[in-house]
Amino acid sequence: MPSPELADTSVLPAWFNTSYIQNALRSYLGDDTIKILTYKASPASAKGDNYVCILSRIFVEYTSKSHQDTQSGNYILKATLNGENSDEIKAAFDSYGTYDHEIEMYDKVSPKIRDVLKKVGYLEDLVPKAVKVDPEHQSILLEDLNAMGYKMANVRAGLDEPHAKMVLKKLAKMHAASAFANSEKPGTFKRCDKGIFNKHSSAFDKFFNLNLEACARIVSSWEGYETYGEKLFKLLPHFTKYGVRVMEPKDHHFNVLTHGDLWSNNTMFKYNESNQVVDVILFDLQFCTWTSPTIDLHYFFHTSLTDDLRINNTEELVHYYYQNLRDTLQDLKFTGKIPTLQEFWVEYIETAFYAVYSTVSAQPTMINEDTEDASLNCLLKDDERSKRLRNAMVNNVRIRKNLKHFLPVFDRRGLLDIQP
Incomplete structure (x- = not known):
């Protein structure tokens, strides 16, 4: 079984890891048997498109006892600014x-x-659904x-x-x-x-x-x-x-x-x-x-x-x-x-x-x-x-x-x- 990996560590905060995404999905999907196989990250916005935060697109593959086949999901991590836009902007x-x-x-x-x-009777979504809101890290994991x-x-x-x-x-x-x-x-x-x-x-x-x-x-x-x-x-x-x-x-x-x-x-x-x-x-x-x-x-x-x-x-x-x-x-x-x-x-x-x-x-x-x-x-x-x-x-x-x-x-x- 391949170990969890990501394509570009520079687009994710240091605290984001396999355990984090696994616990988030277990809670969101109501399935404690979910186990992450791989996850990959890439920038979700280009320079000049977003002045306020860091957006990362995350693709996840996982298994669970409720499904025989490998499952996958796509999410957006919205986290606080870093790099050039750090202390003063934050x-x-x-x-x-x-x-x-x-x-x-x-x-x-x-x-x-x-x-x-x-x-x-109005059932359409107005805003994206949140997979996890995280006050400690001032971040939100959203459906992509x-x-x-x-x-x-x-x-x-x-x-x-x-x-x-x-x-x-x-x-x-x-x-x-x-x-x-x-x-x-x-x-x-x-x-x-x-x-x-x-x-x-x-x-x-x-x-x-x-x-x-x-x-x-x-x-x-x-x-x-x-x-x-x-x-x-x-x-x-x-x-x-x-x-x-x-x-x-x-x-x-x-x-x-x-x-x-x-x-x-x-x-x-x-x-x-x-x-x-x-x-x-x-x-x-x-x-x-x-x-x-x-x-x-x-x-x-x-x-x-x-x-x-x-x-x-x-x-x-x-x-x-x-x-x-x-x-x-x-x-x-x-x-x-x-x-x-x-x-x-x-x-x-x-x-x-x-x-x-x-x-x-x-x-x-x-x-x-x-x-x-x-x-x-x-x-x-x-x-x-x-x-x-x-x-x-x-x-x-x-x-x-x-x-x-x-x-x-x-x-x-x-x-x-x-x-x-």
């Missing part, structure tokens, strides 16, 4: 509590939301969606309407189920208050401000856009404060547990034989936050859609999301107040500063094509390497096009002005 994410928060999401919150929806036929869309091209609506339909169900759970037990998600902007940590303020500064500097050099560049410069001392303000849940808003980081690379799609999209799974739950659902919409629309859909169809998409949210709440017999469509639009407008952040800072980072310098460690510094990376991010053809379209729109809506 300290920043620790200040957000992201690793512990995501562990709680997979261990307790997601099963609760799944149970709420199951009661009204890729091995189940799910694929990532092209982040640099953007999602078309069928993909976008598939995401919004599941997002609405997640939001509705969380609102229902909170109505049954108020304060259920009170601890979920550390979104991308939050009042507890300023660890990434430098990242946000350097991104905005680069955007302002480059926009100022475009003929006819000098005024917008000047306004972006004036926003610099207020940028993170406005971000925190817009993320805070308001008593007059309809609040839910948001995904908090909903963009194309945090979704995977399944297709039928005709290559039509039939399902989507949402993942990466580090920033789930109790706030307005419109935060997820602004972020998703301004980071992940095709340019044409983003410019011409967001009203239709808001309406589609709202219909699914309302219908799910009604199916759940939600006893709280369901906002009218008009009330929801008012809420959407009141949180629109998040669209500014998503456009000038988030999307340039996400669709960056300069992977040579791409790392969060680089983006937290203000040196020649980081300036070169930010220049490449903002000068991306799609980013230039989007900024030239949306900065005048944001300005006409007062979103680039200094607020009281």
Whole structure:
């Protein structure tokens, strides 16, 4: 019998070994006779695709008394950063509590939301199933969606309407189920208050401000856009404060547990034989936050859609999301107040500063094509390497096009002005 082995030890933490994966599978599959034959690991993401964690794809072969033949499984290990992105970056994410928060999401919150929806006959998965959540090592072992036929869309091209609506339909169900759970037990998600902007940590303020500064500097050099560049410069001392303000849940808003980081690379799609999209799974739950659902919409629309859909169809998409949210709440017999469509639009407008952040800072980072310098460690510094990376991010053809379209729109809506 071959001894357990792995193909690339560099992609796994030192504590991950045969005993670890064997005990995890025994518990998850409910079979104490499982014995690992081999396991192999490889990187699950390329450089520049993930700034937050280390993802490893693990293929396992094992035997058990319940099966005569050798069994196999495919899993994803999500672990804390190492290497270049180590002490400083880990300290920043620790200040957000992201690793512990995501562990709680997979261990307790997601099963609760799944149970709420199951009661009204909704059985599809919203997020991947966790094989093992491990607070000690700040890691999660998940089922590998890729091995189940799910694929990532092209982040640099953007999602078309069928993909976008598939995401919004599941997002609405997640939001509705969380609102229902909170109505049954108020304060259920009170601890979920550390979104991308939050009042507890300023660890990434430098990242946000350097991104905005680069955007302002480059926009100022475009003929006819000098005024917008000047306004972006004036926003610099207020940028993170406005971000925190817009993320805070308001008593007059309809609040839910948001995904908090909903963009194309945090979704995977399944297709039928005709290559039509039939399902989507949402993942990466580090920033789930109790706030307005419109935060997820602004972020998703301004980071992940095709340019044409983003410019011409967001009203239709808001309406589609709202219909699914309302219908799910009604199916759940939600006893709280369901906002009218008009009330929801008012809420959407009141949180629109998040669209500014998503456009000038988030999307340039996400669709960056300069992977040579791409790392969060680089983006937290203000040196020649980081300036070169930010220049490449903002000068991306799609980013230039989007900024030239949306900065005048944001300005006409007062979103680039200094607020009281």
